[in-house]
Amino acid sequence: MTEQGVADLEPLWRSREQRAWNWYDWANSAYYTTVLSVLFAPFMITVAGRAAGCGNSADDTCGKTVDVLGLHVAAGSLPFYLTSFATISSAFLLPVVGALVDQSSRKRVHMAAFAWSGSFFAALLFLMHGTQWQLAAVAVVISSVLGGCSLVSYYAILVDISTEEERDRVSSRGWAWGYLGGGLLLAVNLVMVLAHDAIGLDKELSVRLSLLSAALWWAGFTFVPFLRLRDHPAQDLGPGAGRLWDRSFGQLFRTLREMRGFPMTLTFLVAFLFYNDGIQTVIGVASTYGSKQLGFGDSVLIATILLIQFVAFGGALLFGRLAARYGAYRCILWGIYAWMAIVVLAMFLPRKNVVAFLLAGVAIAVVLGGTQALSRSFFSLLIPRGREGEYFALYNACERGTSWFGTFLFGVVFQVTGSYRPAIVALIVFFLLGAAFLLRLDARRGIQEAGNAVPSVV
Incomplete structure (x- = not known):
């Protein structure tokens, strides 16, 4: 008698988990867009400046200082020093977190625990008001570090829930969801801040509520992947000695030594270090370039920020489709070539030409989501199985620990030339x-x- 076959349900389980996994991109992007990218820095400058005696203006040219652990820091520079400190701290901490994640069969629990802890500290930003900036300074550093820790587990889960053939599509959809979720909340928050009088809110209260909303969004939507993802057993990494904490550090040092045995993986990390720094710098200085060099006001800049968020959603999906046909490696290269063209063309953008500026924003958005999403999925193919947490921690450390090179070059070229045009093309x-x-x-x-x-x- 012929034995009746049993249907393979694993593809259905993977598809279900992949949809759940997308929701964490949706959840955490609200923090990175509303808080870190748009609202936190100018509001911190206002509050810290008021404490320093600069008045109620958010002008970052005020030279008065606040005391930070005995150091006199200009109020206008404070938020940038804080985010830089969080970035550098993450670069040292994340590899250790990654080593711990690889020892665990409950990556979703680690991801959610870091996310909820980070969102708790992000919610404390609501308490920043008047001249009270100190608690918010601590909160933004800790929430940023914890956010990075959650991403280590999140990226490692990608390998558990997708085959090599599926990786580009899954990563691209996740990144697209992140842009959509972050963009939707940012749009709501910007309307609330800009139209605060119409809805009966004080402007500072509207900013504080926006910061709080990002924390609640991050915490709330994290429940979706936490509840719907499955636990996957950790891979057998071979015999180890000592306690888990000792093994994590030992594994980190072994990985750094063993990277020489994976020269292509190391080559990609170096390439990513450079081109990702260029991407992050272009995004970071775009508003400065638009306002100071091209003469645009806040309304144009805000419209461009929102345009980039929503077009990047489509760009990530587009690159996912292209990768299915041509491969992630080629698409990343094409994306880098497109970035070269963008910074060259940006140098020649005419002053106060809104259409040209918005078209440049569209070009940035199309390649932004695609190159970042495919970089994540392509790197996952270069990682030995069972070492995803630690290697993705190194990936994040490269992204976070070196992201100041581009802004440094941008600043030096501007100081030498007195113009942002050569500074942007220098990238x-x-x-x-x-x-x-x-x-x-x-x-x-x-x-x-x-x-x-x-x-x-x-």
């Missing part, structure tokens, strides 16, 4: 270096060396 060096290292990378060899199956297209 092409990061994309040139990123492309140069990527061109030295043999994608198939790297995937095979890591012990993963090579997708049909790379």
Whole structure:
């Protein structure tokens, strides 16, 4: 008698988990857009400036200082020092967190615990008012570090819930959901801040409520992946000695030594370090370039920020489709070439030409989501199985620990030339270096060396 086959339900389980996984991109993006990218810095400058005696203006040119652990820090520089400190701290902490994640079969629990802890500290930003900036300074550092820790577990889960063939599509959809979720809440918050009088709110209260809403959004939507994802057993990493904490540090040092045995993985990390720094810098200085060099007011800049968020949603999905046909490696290279063209064209944007500026924003948005999403999925193919947490921690450390190089170059070129136009085009060096290292990378060899199956297209 012929034995009746049993249907393989694993693809259905993976699809269900992939949809749940997308929701964490949706959840945490609200914090990074509403808080870190738009509202926190100018409001912190206002509150700290008031404490320093600068009055109620948010003008960051006020030279008066506040005391930070005995150091005299200009009120206008305070939020940038705080986020830089969080970035540097994360670069040291994340590899240890990654090593701990790899030892665990409950990555979703780690992700959610870090997320809820981070959202708690983010919610404390609501208490920033009057001249009270100290608690918010501590809160933004801790919430930023915890957010990075949650992403280590989140990225590691990608490998558990998708095959090598599915990785680009899943990562691209997650990134697209992140832009959509972050953009929707940001749009609501900007309306609330700009139209605060019409809805009967004080402007500062509207900002504080917006900061609080991002924390609640982050915490609330994290329940979706926490409840719907499954626990996956940790891979057998071989014998280890000592306590879990000792093994985590030992594993970190072994990984740094063993990276020489995965030269293609190391090559990609170096390439990512350069081109991602260029991307982050372009995004970070775009509003300064638009206001100071091109003469646009807040309304145009805000419209451009929202445009980038929503167009990037489509850009991430577009690059996911292109990767399915041409491979992630080629699409990342094409994206880098597009970034080179963008910074060159940005140098020649005419002053106060809104249409040209918005078109530049569209171009940025299309390649922004795609290059970031595919970088995440392509790197996952270069990681030895069972080491996802630690390698993604190194990936995040490269992203966070070196993201000041581009802004430093931008500032130096502006100081030398007195113009933001050569400063923006100088950023092409990061994309040139990123492309140069990527061109030295043999994608198939790297995937095979890591012990993963090579997708049909790379």
